[in-house]
Amino acid sequence: MNKSNSPGAMQYLCDRFDEFADMDRERNRLIIELLRKLADSETFIKQLQLDLEDQTRSRTSYQQDARDLQDKNRNWEQLINKDSFVAVLIDGDGAKFLDGLLQDPTVGAVEAASRLKQAVKDYLEATALAYMDLPVLVRVYANLNGLAKALRLSNVIEHDDNMQVFAETFTNSRWELDFVNVGHGKENADSKLRKMLNHFMKNIQCKRVFFAGCHDNSYLHDLREHAGDERVVLVETTAAEPGFRSLNLPITRFDNKGTRAGVDAVPKAGSIPSGGAAENYIIRICYTIVPFGGKRHSVRECSIPAQDSYSTKLDEIKPKVFCNKFYLTGTCTWGDKCDKDHSTELTPAELAIHRYKARTNLCGNGPDCYDYNCYMSHHCMYGPNCTRAPNCKFAKTQWGDLHLSKEDLKPATRWTEGEDTPKNLQ
Structure with missing residues (x-):
């Protein structure tokens, strides 16, 4: 009996066929899987290509916009x-x-x-x-x-x-x-x-x-x-x-x-040098500084805001006026019987303005006055620069013309604050 026709041989061939059939099925599944992945990849690549084209167009557009904005910015900067x-x-x-x-x-x-x-x-x-x-x-x-x-x-x-x-x-x-x-x-x-x-x-x-x-x-x-x-x-x-x-x-x-x-x-005032010309400006009180052995320096400080507030306070008390004795010496011998104002509070700058106004009036003792606390004037404050002559109140007095010359204006004494007596400078 032929061996190849025996039942065992047929079974062997069937088994081998099944093995090869399984291998074919695995190969086919692999090929199908590869084809599917290839198709997916192609789709993805096409999408990437579309995205790339879109990005390229966008980048080109953005670059053009950027160039336009740079040109505009440059033009604006040039204009500014x-x-x-x-x-x-x-x-x-x-x-x-x-x-x-x-x-x-x-x-x-x-x-x-x-x-x-x-x-x-x-x-x-x-x-x-x-x-x-x-x-x-x-x-x-x-x-x-x-x-x-x-x-x-x-x-x-x-x-x-x-x-x-x-x-x-x-x-x-x-x-x-x-x-x-x-x-x-x-x-x-x-x-x-x-x-x-x-x-x-x-x-x-x-x-x-x-x-x-x-x-x-x-x-x-x-x-x-x-x-x-x-x-x-x-x-x-x-x-x-x-x-x-x-x-x-x-x-x-x-x-x-x-x-x-x-x-x-x-x-x-305290920082004016002892020699040489002082460059002046406007500050808030009026001083005349006479350095010992040096030139005379005038440091006049006129506070325009203080002038306004002083005028306002003066208007408020009219027809009264500020009492010179009370405000400039600290005491008034008339006390409560004084017909002038004692009640208004004046700032230091306003007091300086009031002192200046008092200085425009002639002292009753004229140049014979020896009161160092006297708040009146004993000669014309403008001196040789007075533009009011001959109508100035200091031009014709019982002591004669009280307009001092430049030579007369040279300081003779200096009385420093805190010292008991003045010192001769000449």
């Missing part, structure tokens, strides 16, 4: 920088130009403008604006009549008109400069400065604002809004009050290699 400027705001009632410049108003005003502009440019040399040739807009706000009177009484200028000439020449010296007369009123200059500070800070073309008003704490509220902003530069004429230093704003003085720029303020 083309008309950029720096501003200088000066409270003319609290900061003045140097005496030497004011005394020759025509030439001094032009020199003041030049010095002020150069001082600003010197400051900008150390900033990112050094490469830009920026115009310097200067605005000085002051009560010109009050300022002129104060400077004349301080012997800084001879005539009130000198200040008017200085202001006009300063304004006309360059198109960027304005010396603005705001008229009488203690808030006029302050209000102008506050509004102009706000205006310039809102103007993106204004790169810096130099603010000369550190003598007046009333500006602190407005400056606090710009604390830490380097665009605001405080300019000292007197040492800045502590409140200004807490604002974290840059502070400068307009001094350049020892050459003083246009704006200055008078030092306090």
Whole structure:
């Protein structure tokens, strides 16, 4: 019997066939799985291609938009920088130009403008604006009549008109400069400065604002809004009050290699040097300082705000007037029977104004008075510069003409506070 036809052989062949059939099925499953994955991959690749094309289009669009924005930004920067400027705001009632410049108003005003502009440019040399040739807009706000009177009484200028000439020449010296007369009123200059500070800070073309008003704490509220902003530069004429230093704003003085720029303020009475000319400004009380063995220095301080408050208080007590004895010596022999006012409280600055007014009246003892506490005047306070002669009350008295010459005005004695008697200087 043939072995291949035996039942065992057939079973063997069937088993082998089943093995190969299983292998074919596994291979087919593998091929099907591979084909499915290939199809998925092709779909994914197509999606990636679509995404890539979309990203390419987007990137191209974004790049074009970016280039357009850069061009626009460059154009805006050019437009902004083309008309950029720096501003200088000066409270003319609290900061003045140097005496030497004011005394020759025509030439001094032009020199003041030049010095002020150069001082600003010197400051900008150390900033990112050094490469830009920026115009310097200067605005000085002051009560010109009050300022002129104060400077004349301080012997800084001879005539009130000198200040008017200085202001006009300063304004006309360059198109960027304005010396603005705001008229009488203690808030006029302050209000102008506050509004102009706000205006310039809102103007993106204004790169810096130099603010000369550190003598007046009333500006602190407005400056606090710009604390830490380097665009605001405080300019000292007197040492800045502590409140200004807490604002974290840059502070400068307009001094350049020892050459003083246009704006200055008078030092306090105790800081006047013993020799040489003192550069005066307006502060708040009137003194005359006579250094031993040196030249006579007049440091007149006239506070315009104090003048306003003094006038207001005087109006409130009319028809009464302030008692000279009570306010200037501390006692009044008439006491409660005095027909003059004792009740109003005067500030030190207002007392200084009242003392000045008392000095305009002639003492009953004239030049024969030896009372060192006398609050009246014994000669015309304007001396050889008096413009009222011959109608001045000191021109025709029982002692003759009480207008002293420059030689007469040389100090003969000095009485220092705290000493019992005066000392002879001649």
